[in-house]
Amino acid sequence: MSTASKKQVLLAAPRGYCAGVDRAVVTVEKAIDLYGKPVYVRKQIVHNKYVVQSLEERGAIFVDETDEVPEGAIVVFSAHGVSPAVHQSAAERNLKTIDATCPLVTKVHNEAKRFAADDYDILLIGHKGHEEVDGTAGEAPKHIQLVDGIASIKDIKVRDENKVAWLSQTTLSVDETLATVAELRKRFPNLIDPPSDDICYATQNRQVAIKEIAPKADLVLIVGSKNSSNSVRLVEVSLEYGAKAAYLIDFAAEAKDEWLSGVTTVGVSSGASVPEILVKDLLEWLAKRGFGDVQVITATEEHLLFSLPVELRKELKAAGK
Numbered sequence: 614m615s616t617a618s619k620k621q622v623l624l625a626a627p628r629g630y631c632a633g634v635d636r637a638v639v640t641v642e643k644a645i646d647l648y649g650k651p652v653y654v655r656k657q658i659v660h661n662k663y664v665v666q667s668l669e670e671r672g673a674i675f676v677d678e679t680d681e682v683p684e685g686a687i688v689v690f691s692a693h694g695v696s697p698a699v700h701q702s703a704a705e706r707n708l709k710t711i712d713a714t715c716p717l718v719t720k721v722h723n724e725a726k727r728f729a730a731d732d733y734d735i736l737l738i739g740h741k742g743h744e745e746v747d748g749t750a751g752e753a754p755k756h757i758q759l760v761d762g763i764a765s766i767k768d769i770k771v772r773d774e775n776k777v778a779w780l781s782q783t784t785l786s787v788d789e790t791l792a793t794v795a796e797l798r799k800r801f802p803n804l805i806d807p808p809s810d811d812i813c814y815a816t817q818n819r820q821v822a823i824k825e826i827a828p829k830a831d832l833v834l835i836v837g838s839k840n841s842s843n844s845v846r847l848v849e850v851s852l853e854y855g856a857k858a859a860y861l862i863d864f865a866a867e868a869k870d871e872w873l874s875g876v877t878t879v880g881v882s883s884g885a886s887v888p889e890i891l892v893k894d895l896l897e898w899l900a901k902r903g904f905g906d907v908q909v910i911t912a913t914e915e916h917l918l919f920s921l922p923v924e925l926r927k928e929l930k931a932a933g934k
């Protein structure tokens with residue numbers, strides 16, 4: 614139980630939208646404005662229910678694969694990135710593509726291509742079935758194998774133990790990834806690191822902020838969708854760092870009154886694909902239950918912005934928009 618007697622909310626900063634998500638969402642909005650509806654989007658543009666629903670209302674149609682897009686239509690690739698095979702299948706269907714892959718995911722693709730060109734075996738730490746992992750692995754399928762948890766390390770087979778490199782998904786737990794790398798290095802002492810951090814700044818910063826809050830919190834509420842990797846990690850990190858309970862919710866309406874029983878301090882944060890309006894709704898829900906005192910806990914400030922995909926920028930300029 615917290616020692617504080619007054620009910621309070623500790624609100625994490627930074628939280629919510631990252632530069633890659635903001636860019637991807639604006640890309641779809643501008644594409645609809647420029648070309649008219651519908652604009653097709655392969656996979657969820659970002660892993661958030663509210664964002665996907667809002668874009669559907671504006672005229673986006675979400676599909677699983679490019680073969681569901683009518684020939685010659687416009688398709689946006691999501692922030693999580695795609696493999697070269699997807700680009701190829703879009704070209705075969707004569708689709709006009711706009712690639713909203715986050716530049717920080719593209720960076721990992723480029724690292725994979727470079728290591729593969731030098732004929733390294735690449736160990737990609739990530740979650741099986743996540744779109745980003747599928748896209749990165751597709752850059753060098755013959756060189757990349759997935760490491761999904763420490764237990765999977767024993768199954769790794771490489772051609773030359775002295776020519777092995779690791780990369781990771783951008784939205785993992787920093788601590789868990791370091792632990793996995795330490796285990797990998799026990800097996801492969803000459804393991805090569807990525808040239809720079811693959812876990813992106815937004816994922817790292819949101820984890821740092823919740824780590825400050827979690828030890829003081831009786832309850833942590835993370836706003837985010839269940840398929841959002843970085844949001845799920847925030848719940849796990851909260852519990853690891855001392856929160857007595859932590860839940861992931863898409864909307865304030867999913868929060869339960871019984872979670873507040875005996876609670877005086879609630880930590881709040883949101884995943885990198887979550888618009889601030891959803892956090893506001895949750896703060897209102899909490900205020901109605903006596904948690905109107907909100908203290909912002911700032912771990913760091915973020916100022917990064919990415920420009921829109923070049924193919925869209927050119928056409929917006931040509932159209933005078």
Ligand code: SF4
Nearest residue numbers: 631633634715783813
């Ligand atoms: S979470 Fe990180 S990698 Fe993913 S879109 Fe945001 S900035 Fe890019």
